[in-house]
Amino acid sequence: MESQKKIKIALTGSYEESKDLIQTLRYIDQLELCAVFNPQSSLSILKVGTDDIPVFHDLETFIQTNDFAVLALEREVPDIKACLSRAGKDQVMVIPREHLRIFQPFFKKLMEVAALNKQSEAIMEAAQEGIQVVDAQGKILYANSSFTRITKVPLKERINKNIFDVSPDGSLAEVLRTGRAVFGNTHVTEGTPIIANASPLINDGKLTGAVTVFSDASSVEKMARIIQRSKEEVASLKEAIHEMNQTKYSFQDLVGQSPAFIKCIQQAKLAADLNSTVLITGESGTGKELFAHGIHGFGNRCSGPFIKVNCPAIPANLLESELFGYEKGSFTGANKLKIGKFELANGGTIFLDEIGDMDFTLQAKLLRVLQEREFERIGGNHPIKINVRIIAATNRNLLEQIEKGLFREDLFYRLNVIHIHIPPLKERREDIPLLIDHMLKKFSRQNNTRSTEKNPLPSISKPALQELCNYEWPGNVREMENLMEKILIFNNTGAITKEDITYFLTAETRYCHNKTTCLTIKEMEKRLIYSALDKHGTTLAGKKAAAQELGISLTCLYDKLKKYK
Ligand SMILES: Nc1ncnc2c1ncn2[C@@H]1O[C@H](COP(=O)(O)OP(=O)(O)OP(=O)(O)O)[C@@H](O)[C@H]1O
Ligand SMILES: [Mg+2]
Incomplete structure (x- = not known):
């Protein structure tokens, strides 16, 4: 003073x-x-x-x-x-x-x-925030030691000086000029971001001075950065969930008019609005996944999530945590909480693909979830109730699997509430021309060869179509898709002939179905890898699934890919 x-x-x-x-x-x-x-x-x-x-x-x-x-x-x-x-x-x-x-x-x-004054002073000294007080004329009456720590300005350069001289543009000067509080004034002093809030001191309705409180905003900034990062993560998760919510296909994408196929569609539409478990069976490539999407998208859960689990693609020891999630610290390496697929699918549909290949011990756990509609996360101690519609699919004959002791009979009956069996293409040959037409359009569109007057859709000769209708299609619609895509890539004449079909079909047949052809082990391995990648795709997930199917590790698959270029 x-x-x-x-x-x-x-x-x-x-x-x-x-x-x-x-x-x-x-x-x-x-x-x-x-x-x-x-x-x-x-x-x-x-x-x-x-x-x-x-x-x-x-x-x-x-x-x-x-x-x-x-x-x-x-x-x-x-x-x-x-x-x-x-x-x-x-x-x-x-x-x-x-x-x-x-x-x-x-x-x-x-x-x-x-005594009260002394106490107030002690409190102001103890504050981590910097405090500075001026009278109505701007004379600096008080500043605590945190003020110096934060602003790096020694007290003697402030006490008894006038704020209009030492900091004419600061928040205190502004409060004295306007009589109004100033909040969130920020500036940087020697690299430290500082945030200041200043208020007028009013006594008996008269402005008697002003006080400002400074804090070091580095921690606030750090927190803001963390919040921002979390916000971004949440936004991307929301996006991912939104994508998951969107079923990729609807019944409109399903092409076919054979009575057998129409029956499947009718059954699926009926099942869509019920909450019962649906089991979809059918040979590989018949469209089981497409049907699962269609059922989800057509029913009252269409705005909920659609979560797919490819049972054999996930190693047996990880499948349980994938399905049910785990609590933080429940086992070595569980350093954060993981939400399982069942929980993610809450309010929507979980699609258990290739259920026939699910690990036998896990089948018992799945059965319990189906019965009780609740489960616990690994390491968790409270049951989580779920409202999930289950759709399971397999290309295996589950009854045969049961006989072999590979599939639980009780689980089969639980899953088999509504059963949709999609017949193979060879049993509904009427659908073949429609599907061929659909694929010609689809691949022309994809290859940007839109049908215009100048560039019409590729035509297919009658004998060529006949050839396709007579073919057995062991790989069903997926095989047809692959074949049509290849033909369209190699044939740029705009007209598909019987010769094209025979050429590619023979190559394909030699590749995948003619078991009597004598091939070298190397050639055989090459073709097996080719066909697995063809089926699962060349993304990382596809390669993982291909390696799983081939019974080799992912690294081994990469080595072989390098070897065979
Ligand atoms: N009726 C159909 N109309 C149009 N496209 C179809 C039809 N059925 C199948 N497909 C197409 O064939 C491919 C294989 O279909 P999907 O993956 O649903 O078969 P899947 O039965 O699940 O096969 P897998 O048992 O090998 O998993 C997909 O690209 C799908 O778009
Ligand atoms: Mg499938």
Whole structure:
């Protein structure tokens, strides 16, 4: 605080008698206790806080050696006024004891206020935030030590200076100019981002000053960055979930008009609105997955998620955690919580593809979920209720699998509530021309050879179509898709002939179906890899599934791919 000329005050009496008065005087800036007169005391110095106050035992010396303007008579001294007069100090104001007593409650109050002030100061010192206070004219009255720590400005460069000189554009100056609070003012001091909030101090409706609170915003910034990153992650997860929600295909994508196929579609549409489990069987490539999407998209769960689980593609030891998830710390390596596919599918559909190849022990766990409609995460201790429609598919004959002891009979009956069997193409040859037409359009579109007058859809000769209708199609619609795609790539004449078909079909047949052809082991391996990749695709997931099917590790598959280029 500003140094000013203080009024000196002296006192007669002991510390005990005058404790309140002495303590109070310490807090009154304008007063300074300079001496005590106490003939009975053995002390020569009275310690009051950090001050040493001389104690006089001789009245004459007390009056003559001290230059005080006020004398408080805590203990009455006879003829004091005459004594003062003798020393030429008539102007000294003498406050008799009874008058001091009148002020006693006032002293007490003052002490309380002083104590409160000290406490407030201690609180402001303890604050991690920097605090700076100015009066209405802008004079800086106070700043705590955190202020210096954060702003790197020494206190002496601030206290008693005017804010309009030292920081004319800062938030305090603005508050004094406008009378309004300023929030979230940010600036960078020596590389540290600082955020300041300043408010006016109003007393009796008048602006008496302003206070600002600074904080080091690095931690806030760090937190904001973390929140931002989490927000981005959530957004991408939302997107992924949205993608999962969207079934890729609908019944409109299913081409066919044979009575057998129409029956399948009708069954599937009926099943769509029921919540019962659906089992879709049929040879490989007959469209089981397409049907599963169609059922989900046609039913009342269409806005819920559609989660596909390719049972054999996930190693048996991981399938359980994939399906049910796990709690953080439930096993070594479980360093974060994982939500399983069943939980992800809540409110929607879970599609258990290739269920016939599911690990036998896991089949029991799946059966329990189907029965109880609840499960626990691995390492979890509370059951999670789920509302999930289950669609399972397989190209295996489950009854045969049961006989071989590879599939649980009880699980089969649980899954087989609504059974849709998609007949192979050879049993619904009426669908072949339609499918061929559909694929010609689809691949022409994909290859950007849109049908225009100049560039019509590739035509297919009658004998060529006949050839396709007579073929056995062991790989069903998928095989047809592959074949048509290859033909369209290699034949750019716009007209597909019987020769094209025979050429590609023979190559295909030699490749995949003619088991009597004598091939070298190397050639055989090459073809097996080719056909597995053809089936599963060349994405990472496809390669994983292909390796799984071939019974080799992913690394081994990569080695072989490199070997065969
Ligand atoms: N009726 C159909 N109409 C149009 N495309 C079809 C039809 N049936 C199947 N397909 C196509 O054939 C391919 C194979 O279909 P899908 O994957 O559904 O067969 P799948 O029965 O699940 O085969 P797998 O048992 O090998 O898994 C897909 O690309 C699909 O688009
Ligand atoms: Mg499938």
